[in-house]
Structures are given as structure tokens and as C-alpha cells.
Amino acid sequence: MLESVKIQRRQSEIRQALAGLVGKATPTEDETRSMESLDAEYRTNETRLRASLIAEDTERREAGADLETRAGREWSDLIAGFQMRQVIGALNEGRALEGKTAEVVAELRNAGGYRGIPVPLLALEARAGETVSTGTPDPMQTRPIIDRLFPASVAARMGAQMIAIGSGAVEWPVSTSAVTAGWANGETGNIPDPTAYGTIDKALAPNQTMGVQMRVTRKALLQSGEALEAAIRRDMNGAMGAELDRAIFLGTGADGQPLGVITGAATYGITSTAVDAAASWATYRSAVVRFMARNAASTPADVRALIRPEVWDFMEDQLTATSAPKFEFDRMAEKMGGIAMSSTALAAPTGDPLACTSLLTTSAGGVAPVFVGMWGAVDLIRDPFSDAASGGLRLTALTTVDTTVARGAQLELLTGVQVA
Missing domain, CATH: 1.20.58 (Methane Monooxygenase Hydroxylase; Chain G, domain 1)
Known part of the structure; x- marks a missing residue:
């Protein structure tokens, strides 16, 4: 107690x-x-x-x-104790899940329905100590598993906020009003009339489902052990990350894809500026000044840039004509808050001379420029028929994703950035 x-x-x-x-009128000495x-x-x-x-x-x-x-x-x-090899064994051989893996799967099933075995997104991350020296080998001589090459995700580096959603649609009310201040005209004057405070809802809806298919041979299942688990995790994580980067920025909004930031610039109210000039720090500096002029950023360090590798290559060859020459890219990197390069999230240069697109973002008032919603965990399903004749295992991983832009003023698209 x-x-x-x-x-x-x-x-x-x-x-x-x-x-x-x-209550006593005449208490005794002991009572006193x-x-x-x-x-x-x-x-x-x-x-x-x-x-x-x-x-x-x-x-x-x-x-x-x-x-x-x-x-x-x-x-x-x-x-941290979730084991992909237990999931693969359960799908392929009907083995019972045990330990922490069983607990995680039970929790995810309680939170939502899955056709297959749910796999948390965190379990797909590469973990420390998983580098292995063995792989799908020749029994006489062990060789390492060579993972497929995928670019690192750039959405988070550009300030996109990843949101885990259990079920249903999620909306954010975003301020759209232009509240102004004013002065009273004279001693008895009134301040200006009030300005209406307006908002608009930006929604994320579970309308787009992305999938990854993986084929595992019977020999690999019998020989690889933990090496196979690590390789599958990294491969699935890389494939999903690469496609998410592409869809977040270049999604068409049709054929089951979400509407990407760059493709849907007009829909999201994002300013698009035609540069039609060689890539230089002056080109991006003008866009930073426009951010600051509309109070979306206070310093150049608040602005991030997404560029093609060709832009970096071109700017690294351009020297400023000053008493202290410096490459254009170095000047840009010193001033801006971050620069991400991607050949997945931006389309390849086209035209004559070659030109591409760049995207600038900033987080205003703690609000992320882009929201990416992911519903539930990864639903890992086994196909028992396609590879039945060879004894192989075919896995399908499904996840539902959507993206939206809160305020178009926090992004700007630069087109015609020439790299030749």
C-alpha cells in the first residue's frame, strides 16, 4: 500500500x-x-x-x-528475433511457427486479415551481423550469395513521412487560408476585417497494391539455411524500396499505381518552373529564393534537392569564374540542406541538348512535403501450384501503399535542367 x-x-x-x-462539554484531563x-x-x-x-x-x-x-x-x-526462414518453412513444409516469430505473426493477424503469413516491414531490414560467407552453393565449394543491386530509398531523404495505417482511409486537414495582419487607422480606427480560416483534406486511400514475386528452388531450400533467409530479406526489401521510390515520384495514377509527386504536379498544386538552361548553382539558387519568398523556407539549408546522377556529373565539370574557383556542385552542396541522387525516382535525360527534371522540397512548420501511407504488414503468400513439379517455392509479397502531397508550396519542380 x-x-x-x-x-x-x-x-x-x-x-x-x-x-x-x-462533543463533550466538560472533558476530563485524560481526554484533553x-x-x-x-x-x-x-x-x-x-x-x-x-x-x-x-x-x-x-x-x-x-x-x-x-x-x-x-x-x-x-x-x-x-x-529483432523474427526469422524469415520459419515463415518459409511454414509456407513450404507446413512447419509450426515458434518463439518470437509466432508471437509477431499472431499480433499481426489480430490487427488485420491476411491470406498468407504477415511479415512486418521492419523484419525486411538488413540486420547487423547478417553478412554471410555461404550461400546457394556447390556442395564441394562454398560461394557467397550475390544480392541483386537496388538503389537506396530516396523518399525519406527528401523529407517524405512514412505512415503506418491499420485500416481505412486517413485524411489530414491542411490550412489553405492566407491570414493577414493589419493596423488600426488612427486612435479610434478598427483593425482590418477578419480573414476566414480555410482547410482542405488530403486523403490517403488503400486503392493501390504492390507485389513482389520470388522463386526459390528446392536445392536452395535444402542447402542454404540462414544465408537464404538473409538474401530473401535483402532482395525483397531492395525490390520494394526501388519500386516505391519510382511510384512515389513517377507513379502514373493509372493501372493500379498511385499518383506520383512529379507526374501529378499539376494535381497537387506544385509549381513547375521551366529552366531550359545548363545545370548550375544559380539555377537551383533561384528556386531556393522562391521558397524563401513565400515563407516556405527560412534558409537554403531548409531545402532538399533530388537530382539525376547526370546533373552531378555535369556540375562537377563546371568551375566558377572567380578568384577562388570552385565546382558548381560543391557550391550547391555547401548551401542546401541535402542532395539526393536517383536514377529511379527521376526520368532519364531526353532531348537535344539532353535535359532532365529536378525536384526541390522543404518541411514547413514541421509538416512533411509528402505523405506515404502503408497499410498493415507485408502479406507473404505461397503459391503451391506453379512450381509443384520441381519442388520449388514461389512466394508473393503484397503491400498496399498510397501517396499524397500536403501543401504544394513545399515543393517545386524544375524542368529542362540541361546536362549537355
Whole structure:
């Protein structure tokens, strides 16, 4: 029992005893002494009670903070012990899941329905210590598994916010009003009339499903062990990351794809500026100035740029004509908050001279320029028929993704950035 509760109970007993003694018109000497001792004890207990409440409040805060973070820590611990090879064994041979893998799958099934075995996205991350020296080998001589090459994700580096959604659609009310301040004209004048505060909802809807198919031979299943698990995880993560980067920026909005930021610039209200000039720091500096002029950014360091590798190659050959020459790309990198290069998220240069597109983003007021919603976990399904004759295993991983732009003023598209 808490000390404060014990003190409060004792205080209640003292009040009851005093009530009986105070009601007597002519108390005896013993009763008078008893009243004095009870009164002194009551005053002492009041001081003790305040001290106990202060101490217990600190303990409650510490315990509350521990409870708030305990669930996240426990889930992270479970994910750290998630084994893809158990999932593959369950799909291929009907083995029972056990340990942390079984707990994670049970939690995900309780949160939503899956046709196959749900796999958390965090489990697809490459983990420390998974580099292996063995792979799908010749039994006489072991060779390493060579992972397929995928570019690193650039969406997060451009400030996109990834949002995990359980079910249903999610909307964000975004301010669209232009509230202005004004001055009273004279001693008895009024300030300007109020400006209506308007918002618009930007929604993420589970309308687009992306899938990855993987084919694993019977020989690989029997020989590889942990090496196969690590390779499948990295391969699936890389394939999904590469396609997400492409869809977030270049998605057509048709044929089951989300509407990408660049493709849907007009729909999202993103300013598109035709540069039609050679790539240089001056080209991007003008766009940064436009961000600052509309209060979307306060310094160049608040702005990120997404460029093609060809732009970097071209700018690295251009020197400024000053007393202290410096390459154009170095000048740009020193001023901006970050530069991401991708051949997946941006279309290849075209035309004569060759020209491409660049995208600039900024986070205004803590609001991300792009929202990417992902529904649930990865649904991993086994196809028992396609490779039945060879004893192989075909896996299909499905995930539902959508993207939207909160405020078009936080992005700007530069077209015609010449690299030749």
C-alpha cells in the first residue's frame, strides 16, 4: 500500500476520534491530553502526506514513462528475433511457427486479415551481423550469395513521412487560408476585417497494391539455411524500396499505381518552373529564393534537392569564374540542406541538348512535403501450384501503399535542367 494512503487512513481515524472528544462539554484531563496529542499527530501527518504525494508523483511519472515506451521496446525486441526462414518453412513444409516469430505473426493477424503469413516491414531490414560467407552453393565449394543491386530509398531523404495505417482511409486537414495582419487607422480606427480560416483534406486511400514475386528452388531450400533467409530479406526489401521510390515520384495514377509527386504536379498544386538552361548553382539558387519568398523556407539549408546522377556529373565539370574557383556542385552542396541522387525516382535525360527534371522540397512548420501511407504488414503468400513439379517455392509479397502531397508550396519542380 502507498504511504500516502496509509497516512490518509490514519488522518480519517484521528478526525473520528476528535469528533467524539470535541462533543463533550466538560472533558476530563485524560481526554484533553488525548485531544492535544491527536491534534499534534494530525498536523505532523499533514506534512508527511504532502511529502509522500510529492515523492509518489515522481514515481508515477517514471512508471508512466516506462509504460508508454515498454510496448514499443517489447515489439522491437520481438521483431529483432523474427526469422524469415520459419515463415518459409511454414509456407513450404507446413512447419509450426515458434518463439518470437509466432508471437509477431499472431499480433499481426489480430490487427488485420491476411491470406498468407504477415511479415512486418521492419523484419525486411538488413540486420547487423547478417553478412554471410555461404550461400546457394556447390556442395564441394562454398560461394557467397550475390544480392541483386537496388538503389537506396530516396523518399525519406527528401523529407517524405512514412505512415503506418491499420485500416481505412486517413485524411489530414491542411490550412489553405492566407491570414493577414493589419493596423488600426488612427486612435479610434478598427483593425482590418477578419480573414476566414480555410482547410482542405488530403486523403490517403488503400486503392493501390504492390507485389513482389520470388522463386526459390528446392536445392536452395535444402542447402542454404540462414544465408537464404538473409538474401530473401535483402532482395525483397531492395525490390520494394526501388519500386516505391519510382511510384512515389513517377507513379502514373493509372493501372493500379498511385499518383506520383512529379507526374501529378499539376494535381497537387506544385509549381513547375521551366529552366531550359545548363545545370548550375544559380539555377537551383533561384528556386531556393522562391521558397524563401513565400515563407516556405527560412534558409537554403531548409531545402532538399533530388537530382539525376547526370546533373552531378555535369556540375562537377563546371568551375566558377572567380578568384577562388570552385565546382558548381560543391557550391550547391555547401548551401542546401541535402542532395539526393536517383536514377529511379527521376526520368532519364531526353532531348537535344539532353535535359532532365529536378525536384526541390522543404518541411514547413514541421509538416512533411509528402505523405506515404502503408497499410498493415507485408502479406507473404505461397503459391503451391506453379512450381509443384520441381519442388520449388514461389512466394508473393503484397503491400498496399498510397501517396499524397500536403501543401504544394513545399515543393517545386524544375524542368529542362540541361546536362549537355
